[in-house]
Amino acid sequence: MAGWGRDGGVTRRTVIGALAVAGGAVTLRLPVPAVAAEVPLGQNEPLDAALKRVFGGRPMKDGAGMIKLDIPLIAENGAVVPVSVEVNAPMTPQSYVKSIYIVADKNRIPIVTRVSLTPASGQAYMGANIRLGETTDVRAIVEQSDGTLFALKREVKVTVGGCGG
Amino acid sequence: MSDVGKVRLRVPASIKAGDVIRVRCLVIHPMERIERDKAGKIIDKKYQYIDTVTVTYLGKTVATFDTTQSVSENPFFAFAVKATDPGKLTVAFHDTHGQKYEGSVDIAFS
Numbered sequence: 001m002a003g004w005g006r007d008g009g010v011t012r013r014t015v016i017g018a019l020a021v022a023g024g025a026v027t028l029r030l031p032v033p034a035v036a037a038e039v040p041l042g043q044n045e046p047l048d049a050a051l052k053r054v055f056g057g058r059p060m061k062d063g064a065g066m067i068k069l070d071i072p073l074i075a076e077n078g079a080v081v082p083v084s085v086e087v088n089a090p091m092t093p094q095s096y097v098k099s100i101y102i103v104a105d106k107n108r109i110p111i112v113t114r115v116s117l118t119p120a121s122g123q124a125y126m127g128a129n130i131r132l133g134e135t136t137d138v139r140a141i142v143e144q145s146d147g148t149l150f151a152l153k154r155e156v157k158v159t160v161g162g163c164g165g
Numbered sequence: 166m167s168d169v170g171k172v173r174l175r176v177p178a179s180i181k182a183g184d185v186i187r188v189r190c191l192v193i194h195p196m197e198r199i200e201r202d203k204a205g206k207i208i209d210k211k212y213q214y215i216d217t218v219t220v221t222y223l224g225k226t227v228a229t230f231d232t233t234q235s236v237s238e239n240p241f242f243a244f245a246v247k248a249t250d251p252g253k254l255t256v257a258f259h260d261t262h263g264q265k266y267e268g269s270v271d272i273a274f275s
Contacts (some may be wrong), residue, residue, distance in 0.1 A: 124245070
């Protein structure tokens with residue numbers, strides 16, 4: 001059942017049916033971003049605010065040796081920058097990589113994407129094409145299923161910015 | 166712009182049972198960026214961009230991408246899946262205007 005609200009397929013029936021339960025839950029949930037998975041991402045904000053909002057100031061360990069962040073050193077066109085992240089970590093139901101975040105420090109919307117994975121992935125890997133507004137550090141932040149955070153960053157030189165605005 | 170919503174999916178040509186395969190997908194979509202007026206103020210409108218990508222394999226959600234406007238136009242995504250059984254792999258894209266685009270591929274062993 002696609003009753004998760006975010007898919008936009010909320011019918012009147014699901015609204016009425018869930019009003020008593022979910023209505024209360026939604027109003028409660030909004031001001032308390034306790035779980036990262038429920039925090040909205042695409043906001044126009046500086047990096048510090050974004051990291052604080054999404055990760056709540058939790059400490060991040062150095063992910064060198066564990067995270068493989070593949071991104072060009074020089075991106076001629078900031079509108080399309082291929083990035084891929086591979087995490088050297090087991091994907092078992094007991095311990096797996098829950099999410100991979102891509103963060104571009106100087107973008108107006110710093111949090112580019114979040115990938116939520118399940119053990120069925122078999123391997124913690126993601127790739128995407130992202131926009132970079134200017135020369136910036138790009139971070140890969142990995143969240144394990146137990147909540148531990150690992151981060152790795154790399155500078156990318158951008159010749160022509162791709163964020164506009 | 167009639168191509169908007171076209172989804173292309175790529176899986177390896179030969180897959181063995183139990184392999185971890187990498188799937189690449191691409192969707193034609195404008196991924197509108199924030200626009201500003203002459204004074205530099207953000208124009209307030211509902212920008213159309215993909216905000217969720219859901220990967221389903223054998224009826225189960227394997228991975229979800231939550232994306233923002235910092236993702237390129239005609240976005241490309243890649244992910245890994247453990248091919249346990251032959252079956253359908255579906256990638257569904259959802260954008261802020263409520264549009265849904267879907268592409269699927271049959272995973273078959275050779």
